[in-house]
Amino acid sequence: MTLATIDTPRAAVPTEFARGRGGGGPSPKRIVVAYGFWIFILSDIVMFSGLFAAYAVLSGNTAGGPTGRELFNLRNVFIETMCLLFSSYTCGLGALAAERRQSALFLIFAVLTFVLGAAFLFIEATEFAGMVQKGAGPSRSGFLSGFFTLVGTHGVHVTSGLIWLIYLVAQVIAKGLRAAVLRRLLCWSLFWHALDIVWVGVFTLVYLMGDFH
Amino acid sequence: MDGRDRVFDDRTPGVEHEESTANFLSYTAGLVLAILLTIASFVVAQTNLLWPPGIPVGLVVLAFAQIGVHLVFFLHLGSGPDHTNNILALAFGVLIVFLVITGSIWIIANLNANMMPMPTNISR
Numbered sequence: 001m002t003l004a005t006i007d008t009p010r011a012a013v014p015t016e017f018a019r020g021r022g023g024g025g026p027s028p029k030r031i032v033v034a035y036g037f038w039i040f041i042l043s044d045i046v047m048f049s050g051l052f053a054a055y056a057v058l059s060g061n062t063a064g065g066p067t068g069r070e071l072f073n074l075r076n077v078f079i080e081t082m083c084l085l086f087s088s089y090t091c092g093l094g095a096l097a098a099e100r101r102q103s104a105l106f107l108i109f110a111v112l113t114f115v116l117g118a119a120f121l122f123i124e125a126t127e128f129a130g131m132v133q134k135g136a137g138p139s140r141s142g143f144l145s146g147f148f149t150l151v152g153t154h155g156v157h158v159t160s161g162l163i164w165l166i167y168l169v170a171q172v173i174a175k176g177l178r179a180a181v182l183r184r185l186l187c188w189s190l191f192w193h194a195l196d197i198v199w200v201g202v203f204t205l206v207y208l209m210g211d212f213h
Numbered sequence: 214m215d216g217r218d219r220v221f222d223d224r225t226p227g228v229e230h231e232e233s234t235a236n237f238l239s240y241t242a243g244l245v246l247a248i249l250l251t252i253a254s255f256v257v258a259q260t261n262l263l264w265p266p267g268i269p270v271g272l273v274v275l276a277f278a279q280i281g282v283h284l285v286f287f288l289h290l291g292s293g294p295d296h297t298n299n300i301l302a303l304a305f306g307v308l309i310v311f312l313v314i315t316g317s318i319w320i321i322a323n324l325n326a327n328m329m330p331m332p333t334n335i336s337r
Contacts (some may be wrong), residue, residue, distance in 0.1 A: 030225070031225050034225035034226065034227060035225050035298060035299070035302075038225065038226050038299060038302060039302055042302055042303065042305070042306035043306075045306055045310060046306060046309045046310060046313070049309070049310040049313045049314050050313055052314055053313050053314045053316075053317035053318065054317070056314065056317070056318050057317055057318060057321040074255065074258075074259065078251075078255055081251055082248070082251070085244065085247055085248065085251065086244070088283075088287060089240055089241075089243075089244045092240040092243075092287055093237070093240060095227070096236055096237065096240070186225075186227055189227055190226060190227045190288070193227065193283060193287045193288050196283060196287070197280055197283050197284070200276050200279050200280055200283070201276060201280075203251075203254070204254060204272050204273070204275070204276040205276075208254055208255065208257075208258035208272050209258075209269055209272060
């Protein structure tokens with residue numbers, strides 16, 4: 001009796017279905033590819049954690065130079081945050097459209113995502129240029145070295161995400177939404193969402209806490 | 214994918230298996246929640262709405278809430294058995310991130326506290 005009750009939930013699942021845990025053969029390629037990319041994203045976030053730690057340790061060492069409070073413009077940071085958030089949203093809707101093989105709709109959302117990402121980068125580049133002009137470049141103090149390394153690395157990721165998006169749009173136009181292209185799109189959207197998650201850490205630790213101190 | 218009706222697929226972040234309307238609603242709900250949490254963060258940082266010494270804690274809590282919203286509504290991470298692999302990988306990542314960040318802050322604060330006092334013209 002006990003054996004039967006234990007076995008009941010398992011018996012409902014036929015053994016021929018793959019579950020990625022050794023039974024029934026390997027998972028479909030889409031699952032395997034995206035899982036591998038998920039591991040890459042997590043390792044990328046571990047790398048960012050090193051930069052976050054460096055910034056947290058160095059943020060008080062201004063060496064008599066300007067502090068975050070004097071340098072940061074929170075209104076710009078809010079606009080940057082909204083750009084990235086909305087581009088994450090349009091990226092998600094674009095992925096939905098691609099999944100349903102609506103390539104025209106996908107292209108519209110891809111363009112929106114690109115424009116919002118580019119707006120984010122433009123605001124960030126203007127901020128960096130203004131800081132360097134004020135003599136608050138990365139070599140001014142430990143705080144600014146940490147700041148430019150952390151925020152700059154995130155900016156480089158956003159830049160590579162935008163270049164990757166151009167490449168993917170070209171593939172969608174040339175090859176259509178076939179399975180291989182859809183897998184690449186899935187990886188790219190994971191990357192783009194992950195960048196938004198990292199940005200949440202950046203605006204909280206760097207800008208909001210920097211303004212508060 | 215392979216033509217069979219798969220009952221217990223493994224799942225992967227970023228893929229939702231619900232109907233398309235639920236999908237669209239999930240992204241929109243995520244967007245609204247993330248905007249609200251972002252506005253809350255900026256308000257908390259710039260006003261005295263929160264008890265001032267508690268503001269850093271409040272900001273960290275809001276950031277974690279927003280990261281959770283992103284994971285659930287944008288990356289579609291769930292708690293079901295089909296998500297075990299993804300959640301395990303995420304948990305390991307979170308462990309490493311926690312060790313790196315708190316370990317660095319802890320060790321360097323300790324070093325700073327135990328530093329021999331130096332004349333200001335050398336230490337600066």
